[in-house]
Amino acid sequence: MRLPTSFYRRDATTVARALIGCVLVNGARAGIIVETEAYHGPEDLASHARFGRGDGTARTSVMFGPGGISYVYLCYGIHEMFNIVTGEAGDGQAVLIRAIAPHLGLPDDPAIGRGPGKVTTALAIDRRLDRKNLARGPLFVAPGPEPAPPITSGPRIGVAYAGAWAGRPFRFWWADHPSVSRGAAAPSASPAPSLAPSRTTVSTRRKR
DNA sequence: GCCTGGATTATC
DNA sequence: ATAATCCAGGCA
Numbered sequence: 001m002r003l004p005t006s007f008y009r010r011d012a013t014t015v016a017r018a019l020i021g022c023v024l025v026n027g028a029r030a031g032i033i034v035e036t037e038a039y040h041g042p043e044d045l046a047s048h049a050r051f052g053r054g055d056g057t058a059r060t061s062v063m064f065g066p067g068g069i070s071y072v073y074l075c076y077g078i079h080e081m082f083n084i085v086t087g088e089a090g091d092g093q094a095v096l097i098r099a100i101a102p103h104l105g106l107p108d109d110p111a112i113g114r115g116p117g118k119v120t121t122a123l124a125i126d127r128r129l130d131r132k133n134l135a136r137g138p139l140f141v142a143p144g145p146e147p148a149p150p151i152t153s154g155p156r157i158g159v160a161y162a163g164a165w166a167g168r169p170f171r172f173w174w175a176d177h178p179s180v181s182r183g184a185a186a187p188s189a190s191p192a193p194s195l196a197p198s199r200t201t202v203s204t205r206r207k208r
Numbered sequence: 209g210c211c212t213g214g215a216t217t218a219t220c
Numbered sequence: 221a222t223a224a225t226c227c228a229g230g231c232a
Contacts, residue, residue: 037215039215046215047215048215051228058228059227073215074225074226074227075214075215075226075227076213076214076215076216076225076226077214077224077225077227078216078217078224078226079215079216081215098215115216115217116215116216117216117217118216157215157216158214158216159215161213161214
């Protein structure tokens with residue numbers, strides 16, 4: 001059973017949240033989606049859609065098509081990123097799959113799909129699977145088992161350049177799940193920093 | 209054409 | 221902290 005096209009033809013934020021707990025399948029391999037990010041249309045300064053639809057030649061033109069199609073691109077020259085186009089034709093939206101937990105055909109290691117580059121490596125997804133219809137073919141998403149998992153949201157990762165859009169809570173993850181790429185809830189597990197001896201180097205600068 | 213900078217990850 | 225490594229956008 002796979003999710004129907006209608007599932008994807010909704011707002012990116014709605015789809016990003018709804019995908020948590022679903023099963024991402026590529027052939028004989030599958031993982032449970034535990035972390036996603038919503039990217040909106042041209043108004044979203046963090047989105048690849050921010051430069052407009054680019055008349056057919058642009059890598060991102062697929063984002064302006066109807067929901068339910070894959071969008072796979074190369075980031076930093078090294079990592080393949082897997083996205084699913086959402087909304088209606090013309091919207092320019094997509095959801096990035098940032099982390100999966102191993103399910104079928106994968107080593108039972110919570111780190112195997114922890115991070116967007118790891119997701120594509122684990123499931124053997126690359127740019128040959130760009131622009132594929134998830135309603136048919138070996139690449140698709142199936143509904144997850146009930147009950148729905150606990151979901152938390154927060155700012156997207158690595159988009160500090162996006163001005164006001166950088167801080168919006170468009171990242172969703174399965175609360176406290178070990179395969180989430182960065183500090184899920186970390187409820188009160190914090191600090192108590194006081195007893196630490198003075199550090200000699202002051203490298204407190206945080207880039208992203 | 210040339211330059212810049214990423215929706216990252218592993219390692220120095 | 222930074223190398224690895226490729227492509228799109230911006231400008232000349």
